[in-house]
Amino acid sequence: MRSFKMAQPRSLAGALAVLGGDDDKVRALAGGTDLLGLIKDRIAAPEMLVNLKGIDGLGEITETARGLEIGALVKLADLAEDARLRVGWPAIHQSLLETATPQLRNVGTLGGNLCQRPRCWYFRNEHYDCKKKGGTRCFAHDGENEYHAVYGNGICCIVHPSNLAGPMIAQEAIIEVAGPEGRREVTAEAFFTSPDEDVLRENQLAPGELVVRVILPPASPKARSVYVETRERQSFDWALCGVSVVLTMADQEIEAARVVFNAVAPVPLRRHDLEGMLEGRRLNEATVDKVCLAAPLGANPLEQNAYKLTLMKAVLRRALNRLKESAR
Numbered sequence: 001m002r003s004f005k006m007a008q009p010r011s012l013a014g015a016l017a018v019l020g021g022d023d024d025k026v027r028a029l030a031g032g033t034d035l036l037g038l039i040k041d042r043i044a045a046p047e048m049l050v051n052l053k054g055i056d057g058l059g060e061i062t063e064t065a066r067g068l069e070i071g072a073l074v075k076l077a078d079l080a081e082d083a084r085l086r087v088g089w090p091a092i093h094q095s096l097l098e099t100a101t102p103q104l105r106n107v108g109t110l111g112g113n114l115c116q117r118p119r120c121w122y123f124r125n126e127h128y129d130c131k132k133k134g135g136t137r138c139f140a141h142d143g144e145n146e147y148h149a150v151y152g153n154g155i156c157c158i159v160h161p162s163n164l165a166g167p168m169i170a171q172e173a174i175i176e177v178a179g180p181e182g183r184r185e186v187t188a189e190a191f192f193t194s195p196d197e198d199v200l201r202e203n204q205l206a207p208g209e210l211v212v213r214v215i216l217p218p219a220s221p222k223a224r225s226v227y228v229e230t231r232e233r234q235s236f237d238w239a240l241c242g243v244s245v246v247l248t249m250a251d252q253e254i255e256a257a258r259v260v261f262n263a264v265a266p267v268p269l270r271r272h273d274l275e276g277m278l279e280g281r282r283l284n285e286a287t288v289d290k291v292c293l294a295a296p297l298g299a300n301p302l303e304q305n306a307y308k309l310t311l312m313k314a315v316l317r318r319a320l321n322r323l324k325e326s327a328r
């Protein structure tokens with residue numbers, strides 16, 4: 001492991017001043033559960049880490065007129081225990097319970113979860129100079145690709161690793177970012193970027209920028225939401241396929257729907273077509289059958305991962321059935 005210096009800023013301004021603009025040389029450190037692994041595996045070799053944990057005000061969850069505001073340094077375990085989140089934003093709460101292990105959730109943070117790097121084994125192996133590391137080849141495309149993308153896998157076949165990313169999009173979260181140019185807000189949907197935009201990154205943070213807060217707008221009292229995933233190891237694992245569904249109901253009819261799959265594409269995959277099939281219908285068996293059948297439409301599986309198409313149908317069916325049951 002290459003040695004590095006550590007900066008311990010006490011304020012956001014202090015952190016931004018040290019971060020500067022070269023991500024390869026200077027990196028933000030939150031819980032370290034992802035970044036330190038990358039450094040040990042020689043995938044990242046920063047000269048300086050900027051420890052965010054001493055910064056005041058980034059570790060709080062507050063309810064405001066805008067909704068629930070969650071600091072980037074809030075630990076996943078603390079977020080999972082927040083009763084307001086559990087009641088108001090169930091899909092996010094349920095996805096947290098499926099994330100990593102209790103030990104990791106006690107250390108890992110919200111900002112770190114959203115900004116964690118992909119788990120593709122070629123990316124994580126120093127001997128493969130893949131496109132995501134600036135090389136010319138995606139080794140997964142024609143290699144061992146059972147855990148990889150079934151959509152958007154032309155340039156690079158990673159799936160976005162964050163459990164929280166999908167439900168954040170489904171529940172219309174807003175991500176507040178701070179950088180040398182000041183603060184800005186971006187929807188969770190726009191935050192995550194595909195390899196077509198820039199294969200070296202997974203989100204639209206510019207060098208030197210930090211996630212400071214996530215704002216969850218108040219959920220409609222008519223809305224119901226759920227997150228369902230499937231994975232290989234039940235103890236802990238990244239999802240093989242997951243889905244977040246938010247339905248706004250008017251009596252028995254679906255007024256509005258949001259459906260976002262995770263672990264099937266390099267970014268969480270919002271499915272406007274399935275949302276359109278749900279809207280204006282009753283949530284009954286016929287609707288569930290029809291929408292689930294259409295779940296894998298447009299997929300382009302690789303040699304070893306066509307099973308994910310079946311999983312897409314299965315997780316969506318479980319999610320819709322849970323929402324159907326909760327309506328009784």
Ligand SMILES: Cc1cc2nc3c(=O)[nH]c(=O)nc-3n(C[C@H](O)[C@H](O)[C@H](O)COP(=O)(O)OP(=O)(O)OC[C@H]3O[C@@H](n4cnc5c(N)ncnc54)[C@H](O)[C@@H]3O)c2cc1C
Binds near residue numbers: 033072101107112164
């Ligand atoms: C065995 C194991 C199993 C796991 N299983 C799952 C799983 O099932 N689902 C899942 O979603 N995750 C899973 N994870 C990943 C885990 O959730 C992340 O490692 C963790 O959330 C990262 O948070 P951290 O605070 O430790 O981030 P760090 O490791 O400190 O940082 C991660 C990255 O984010 C950047 N970063 C950190 N904070 C900020 C910020 N505020 N603004 C901008 N950039 C920032 C860092 O520079 C770094 O590049 C697993 C991890 C392990 C080791």
